[in-house]
Amino acid sequence: MARDGKLTRDKILLESKALIFEHGFSGTSIDQILEKTGITKGAFFYHFKTKNALAMALIEEFAKADMDKLDKALENTESFKGNALNRLLHFIQEFIDAEKGQNEPPGCLYASYLYEPQQFEPEVLDHIAETMLMWRNVIGKLIREVLKDHKTKYPTDVDSLADHVTVVFEGAFIVSRALNDPDITAKHLHHLKNYLELLFEQSES
Amino acid sequence: MARDGKLTRDKILLESKALIFEHGFSGTSIDQILEKTGITKGAFFYHFKTKNALAMALIEEFAKADMDKLDKALENTESFKGNALNRLLHFIQEFIDAEKGQNEPPGCLYASYLYEPQQFEPEVLDHIAETMLMWRNVIGKLIREVLKDHKTKYPTDVDSLADHVTVVFEGAFIVSRALNDPDITAKHLHHLKNYLELLFEQSES
DNA sequence: ATATTTGTACCGACTAGTCTGTTTAGGCTA
DNA sequence: TAGCCTAAACAGACTAGTCGGTACAAATAT
Incomplete structure (x- = not known):
């Protein structure tokens, strides 16, 4: 096992849900999610293919x-x-x-x-x-x-x-x-x- | 007077409403509206500033x-x-x-x-x-x-x-x-x- | 009656920037 | 050493909005 990826994944889920409630799904960009979570693009696409x-x-x-x-x-x-x-x-x-x-x-x-x-x-x-x-x-x-x-x-x-x-x-x-x-x-x-x-x-x- | 602009405006309103119901506002692009109405970008921004x-x-x-x-x-x-x-x-x-x-x-x-x-x-x-x-x-x-x-x-x-x-x-x-x-x-x-x-x-x- | 002007309605190429997703090259930790 | 992640550059499609120019009908001028 390396670092616990579940923490990162959960953080993405939590913050993106909050963003979607305010901006809609289409109106929420991946860059916005990265900014809110503090993770990088590589990490995002590691956890979610699309x-x-x-x-x-x-x-x-x-x-x-x-x-x-x-x-x-x-x-x-x-x-x-x-x-x-x-x-x-x-x-x-x-x-x-x-x-x-x-x-x-x-x-x-x-x-x-x-x-x-x-x-x-x-x-x-x-x-x-x-x-x-x-x-x-x-x-x-x-x-x-x-x-x-x-x-x-x-x-x-x-x-x-x-x-x-x-x-x-x-x-x-x-x-x-x-x-x-x-x-x-x-x-x-x-x-x-x-x-x-x-x-x-x-x-x- | 030139052609009746109200017809164009109403068409934009009608078709964009239908598109927004399916794609959301953010998910509806102006190009999509143009395609559905058959009008052009110039005409759109003539009727709506933004x-x-x-x-x-x-x-x-x-x-x-x-x-x-x-x-x-x-x-x-x-x-x-x-x-x-x-x-x-x-x-x-x-x-x-x-x-x-x-x-x-x-x-x-x-x-x-x-x-x-x-x-x-x-x-x-x-x-x-x-x-x-x-x-x-x-x-x-x-x-x-x-x-x-x-x-x-x-x-x-x-x-x-x-x-x-x-x-x-x-x-x-x-x-x-x-x-x-x-x-x-x-x-x-x-x-x-x-x-x-x-x-x-x-x-x- | 005819020429000129005016203003609305519209065209469509173009710009500057954003979007999702990819790639590469590496580092860190259990 | 395998899974997790950083950092940055990049591709290519798509984004909202701009701008110079055009078409045309009606008002006005001659």
């Missing part, structure tokens, strides 16, 4: 962190397993709480990429779609558990309701950016929680 | 169209003025209907710009914020009308609830892009409508 390979690595890392949050929220609400509606509501509450302890400016790499999709190889965009569908499936299961002993007050498509979580996240990030107010995301997740609570009728037990 | 001047013109045009939709939805629901809740719900329904008759790929220039904010002059971003606040105010008024004879089932911040409309729009566009499904936007607006309907208790009259 700029697009960096894009792929970034989305993989981001998606992994994203799934970790999902898994953690699932774990943290395991104790509510007996009461599916309660679990679903606490599951959303987990994200509200996580958002409150957040002070970095909000944003999602999926959205960033999706507004310049032609810059990326198809597999990069596929990876985003796949991750969103995993959220749909996981949350869909939670919802289906609720439906076992609750009716909805309106006819409801489970997939679409599950996707609504992602929708509120993504939309809140954008409005948050536009109005430069980091508290916005938590507020809108709360509206989502309200909606879920109102939508499911209490079963007469 | 690339950033195009960005500003585009956001102005987009915001204007955006406000027109808002005004139209207000007008079309004037007949419900006596019943504020009904008006609010039909107001949302207007956007659901408008979305259904849409076949071009969804997207919002605000979101596009906000994910590469460093590419633009501050006034461009200010214009986006101002337009979002106008939506907040207009919808806020509709909500306050409802509150005159309805309570909400949860404590509710009017501004935040008004912003929620924008949130659902923006989020739905992103998920729609990710999953390549244009029907998604209407579905999520429907969830929003459900939420509003459930949130406001019927007054005993």
